Amino acid sequence: xxxxxxxxxxxxxxxxxxxxxxxxxxxxxxxxxxxxxxxxxxxxxxxxxxxxxxxxxxxxxxxxxxxxxxxxxxxxxxxxxxxxxxxxxxxxxxxxxxxxxxxxxxxxxxxxxxxxxxxxxxxxxxxxxxxxxxxxxxxxxxxxxxxxxxxxxxxxxxxxxxxxxxxxxxxxxxxxxxxxxxxxxxxxxxxxxxxxxxxxxxxxxxxxxxxxxxxxxxxxxxxxxxxxxxxxxxxxxxxxxxxxxxxxxxxxxxxxxxxxxxxxxxxxxxxxxxxxxxxxxxxxxxxxxxxxxxxxxxxxxxxxxxxxxxxxxxxxxxxxxxxxxxxxxxxxxxxxxxxxxxxxxxxxxxxxxxxxxxxxxxxxxxxxxxxxxxxxxxxxxxxxxxxxxxxxxxxxxxxxxxxxxxxxxxxxxxxxxxxxxxxxxxxxxxxxxxxxxxxxxxxxxxxxxxx
Numbered sequence: 001x002x003x004x005x006x007x008x009x010x011x012x013x014x015x016x017x018x019x020x021x022x023x024x025x026x027x028x029x030x031x032x033x034x035x036x037x038x039x040x041x042x043x044x045x046x047x048x049x050x051x052x053x054x055x056x057x058x059x060x061x062x063x064x065x066x067x068x069x070x071x072x073x074x075x076x077x078x079x080x081x082x083x084x085x086x087x088x089x090x091x092x093x094x095x096x097x098x099x100x101x102x103x104x105x106x107x108x109x110x111x112x113x114x115x116x117x118x119x120x121x122x123x124x125x126x127x128x129x130x131x132x133x134x135x136x137x138x139x140x141x142x143x144x145x146x147x148x149x150x151x152x153x154x155x156x157x158x159x160x161x162x163x164x165x166x167x168x169x170x171x172x173x174x175x176x177x178x179x180x181x182x183x184x185x186x187x188x189x190x191x192x193x194x195x196x197x198x199x200x201x202x203x204x205x206x207x208x209x210x211x212x213x214x215x216x217x218x219x220x221x222x223x224x225x226x227x228x229x230x231x232x233x234x235x236x237x238x239x240x241x242x243x244x245x246x247x248x249x250x251x252x253x254x255x256x257x258x259x260x261x262x263x264x265x266x267x268x269x270x271x272x273x274x275x276x277x278x279x280x281x282x283x284x285x286x287x288x289x290x291x292x293x294x295x296x297x298x299x300x301x302x303x304x305x306x307x308x309x310x311x312x313x314x315x316x317x318x319x320x321x322x323x324x325x326x327x328x329x330x331x332x333x334x335x336x337x338x339x340x341x342x343x344x345x346x347x348x349x350x351x352x353x354x355x356x357x358x359x360x361x362x363x364x365x366x367x368x369x370x371x372x373x374x375x376x377x378x379x380x381x382x383x384x385x386x387x388x389x390x391x392x393x394x395x396x397x398x399x400x401x402x403x404x405x406x407x408x409x410x411x412x413x414x415x416x417x418x419x420x421x422x423x424x425x426x427x428x429x430x431x432x433x434x435x436x437x438x439x440x441x442x443x444x445x446x447x448x449x450x451x
Contacts, residue, residue, distance in 0.1 A: 065274065066411055072439040074366075076387050076430025077217070077414040078139075078166055078264065079272045082245070083355075083434055088269045088342045097338055106311035112334060113309035116297040119281075119337040122344045126247045127261040128254025129283035134295040134332035136280030139264030140169035143211060143241050144176035145282065145293045145327055146260045150209035150237040151182050153291055158183045158206045160231075162194040164216030165241060167419040173211065182208070192218040192380025192389060196226040203234045209260075213241040214253075218416075218428065219363075219387030220380055221250065228257030244268055244281065244340075246385045248356030260284045269343025270336050279336035289313070293327030358433035359386035366431040366440045373448045379426055389416065390427045393451060398427055401450055408446045410439075 014026070023029055030038070049057060073081040092098060100112050107113070116134045123132035136142040147159045161173055161184050170186070177184045187198045199210055210231045214222035224240055231238050237259040242250075245267040253261045266278040284292055290313070298312030347355065363386040370390055371378040379389040390413070392398065402412035417424035431440065 066406060068272070068434075071406070071409055071411045072435065072443065073411040074413050074429050074431065074435070074443060075411045076432075077428055078168070078266075079275055079278070080267050080386075080430060080432055081272060081434050082267050082269075082432050084269055084271055085343065085346050087346060088339050091342045092335055092338050097335060100334065107308070110309055113297050113311065115338045115341060116295075116332070116334060117299055117309050118345070119341045120297060122341060123244075123281045123283050126244050126252065127242070127258075127281075127283045128252025129258075129261050130254075130286035131289050131292070131296065132281060132283040133292050134297055135265070135334065135337040136262070136282050136294060136329065137333060138276070138278045138280045139241060139262060139266075140166065140172040140280070141329070142262035142264075142280035142282045143169050143213075143239070144172045145329065146239040146262050147173055147182070147209060147211060148176060148180055148327065149260065149284070149288060149291050149293070150239060151180060153288060154208045154236060156206045156208035156236065157181065158185060158204065158208060160199060160202045160207055160210045161186050162199070162210075162212040162216065162222070163188045164192075164194045164218060164220065164222060165211060165213040166217045169213070169241065189216075189218070192216070192220040192382050192384075193222055196223055196230070199227055200230040203231055203236065205234065207231070207234055207236045209237040209239050211239045211241070214250075215243055215246055215385040215387065218380060218389050219384040219430075220382045221246075221385060224253055224256045224258060232257065243385065245352070245356055245359065248352035248354075249360060250385075254283070254285075259288065265337065265340040268340035269346075270339045277333065277336065279333040279340060281337075281340075293329045294332055355433050356385075359431070362386075362433065362435055362440070363388060363431040365437070366429065366435070366443075369440055369444045370429065370447060373444055373451065375451055376447065386432055387428060387430045390429055392425050392427055394425060396425060396451060398425070401427075401447075404450050405443075405446055408442075410443050410446060 018025065068081045096111055097115065100109065119135060120132040124130065136145065151157060159173065159177060159182055161170060163186055174184050185202050187194055187202050193216065194212060203210065210227055212222050212224065212227060214224055216222055228238050238257060239260045239262065240253040240258040242253055242261060242263045244263055244265055261283045263281055264278050265281050270278055282292065282294065295311060296313040298310050300308055300310055302308045344352065363384065367378055367388045370376060375393040377391045379391040398415040398417065405412040413427040413429040416426040416428055
């Protein structure tokens, strides 16, 4: 077995190329580079390994990861441990989907277009909106694109952003807004939720949109219906970012008056994969169809009356005059959108309701169990879906606590003090349908022992 299996060139290959270009050695290729600037040392890389040795080394590295197979996960904050039906991976591993890139001759790719069309249809049904695009990079960029759409549609320069939105998504919104010359006004939370009165006070004649997340970053369900009349009375748009799984139980944002609904589809059959990639969704009222970023696939019939699919809208700079483009977003996440489509088709309406119900019930059981631990309390008693915030004793170091919980087989919650010093000692805990009563009770017992 050669030790150079993973190197693309053999010594004979190199000699042949050097002979073809008339160079005596590799050194001759760098003759024009002065000796004084050449690196004379030895690169800090490991020596070549045989295939068995390399596999052992890579397995050792992979074994350092705290994966969901070996640990009970109570960490959410945007990425969740949900059940992944095995058929999802089977379908997306088919070469027709697995190797497909963006369809530059779209109507030839009928299977890919149908898969995207089904994704759009599911998203519209979940969100209560008229139209959805082919997907976005993730939920955070989808929210930023929604703010950009609102600014372009209303010709206004101000976005009102809830502090209950995921902190990383808020950063993406600010970064996008800076490039577009938009002002972002952030409204703080009280009791884990965004006060409708505070949002209303922040709205003025130059407000393009109010951006809220529900369930928000703290797991609390926001009152979207209370915000709707206030922003619409001012002539702006209402943008809601939602966990799509929660919509199996909660009212669709479109029926609560939202103009744009976005979010991350990761809870819908997409593996956590140590943090990504995921897939964003973007849905809107019909009047904003032509302003939506990305692509929209439509259904039609051919000359023989057979059902077919076409790329109906591509309002990006590669396809129309640059100044007319709605966005410079390049590609949709078709493979991961297919994960979501397969998952939703497998679960059906009743299955999605049942999974959402399990998330709700198990999270509330965990909240009661964990807040009964001496010194621990539920920080926000407001309604929540599958995440909630615990207030821990002042002396507790959450990073150290999570390290010790990991030794007991638990991936602990998210340290909210990382994003906001005022939330030092607050732990965001996620509980999905994957968690058992035994795991929840074990987590509570471990927490009590460590405190």
